Amino acid sequence: xxxxxxxxxxxxxxxxxxxxxxxxxxxxxxxxxxxxxxxxxxxxxxxxxxxxxxxxxxxxxxxxxxxxxxxxxxxxxxxxxxxxxxxxxxxxxxxxxxxxxxxxxxxxxxxxxxxxxxxxxxxxxxxxxxxxxxxxxxxxxxxxxxxxxxxxxxxxxxxxxxxxxxxxxxxxxxxxxxxxxxxx
Numbered sequence: 001x002x003x004x005x006x007x008x009x010x011x012x013x014x015x016x017x018x019x020x021x022x023x024x025x026x027x028x029x030x031x032x033x034x035x036x037x038x039x040x041x042x043x044x045x046x047x048x049x050x051x052x053x054x055x056x057x058x059x060x061x062x063x064x065x066x067x068x069x070x071x072x073x074x075x076x077x078x079x080x081x082x083x084x085x086x087x088x089x090x091x092x093x094x095x096x097x098x099x100x101x102x103x104x105x106x107x108x109x110x111x112x113x114x115x116x117x118x119x120x121x122x123x124x125x126x127x128x129x130x131x132x133x134x135x136x137x138x139x140x141x142x143x144x145x146x147x148x149x150x151x152x153x154x155x156x157x158x159x160x161x162x163x164x165x166x167x168x169x170x171x172x173x174x175x176x177x178x179x180x181x182x183x184x
Contacts, residue, residue: 001027002083004107008142008161009035012079012103017059019077021094022085024048032079033058042071065090072097082106086124091134098164104139105161106131110146112156131160140165 005028012018014037020029023041025048033039033055040059041049052058063071066087076099086108098104111127114120132144139162146158 001031002107004145004159004161005081005083005105006031008103008105009079011142011161011163012037012105013101014078016076016078016099016102018079018081019072019097021080021082021090022065024084026052028081028083029058032081037079040072040077070097077102079103079105082108084108086126088123095135095138095164098139100164102164103142103161104135104164107157107159110156110158112148116154116156125156126158131158135160135162139163 009031012032017038017040018029018032020026020032020039020041023029023043026041029039029041029049029052033052038057038059040061041052042061042063042065043049044062044064046053046060046062049060053060061071065071070090070093075097077097078099079102080094080098082094082105084107094106095104109119109125110130111122111125113125119125128146132141135141142161142163144160148154148156
């Protein structure tokens with residue numbers, strides 16, 4: 001279980017399902033299910049989550065999300081978790097799949113990881129600030145980190161937790177006076 005995902009899991013509303021993208025063994029899928037969330041897992045290989053097939057509140061989908069169309073067109077999620085996975089064309093699609101108030105929790109490898117081993121190909125390593133750029137103007141950033149970690153193994157990672165808060169923010173004009181929020 002990723003400590004980053006565990007840290008921000010309480011922010012995810014229980015109003016809709018949580019998507020575990022490229023779910024692998026389903027460690028995050030299982031965590032959110034244990035917290036009472038409906039969960040959706042997608043991966044090209046479902047062997048690691050076969051025991052969850054047919055369980056209440058669990059939807060498992062075999063799909064090649066890199067080669068095929070986005071299998072969740074028109075669906076929105078209260079939370080989306082992505083760990084140790086990067087396919088850049090999906091980044092804006094993932095952001096758009098968040099429901100209002102939904103939480104994106106993303107953690108994967110970044111440039112510089114080459115000195116620690118795999119992945120080492122630039123296609124699988126985030127550029128400096130790439131997750132921030134992906135959500136800029138679209139999501140409210142709660143936390144962001146980029147740097148070396150020692151656990152579970154030495155690596156360079158980039159992490160973000162951001163909320164789909166589409167409430168308009170009033171423009172600042174330099175005045176020290178408070179600005180009223182726009183009417184809903």
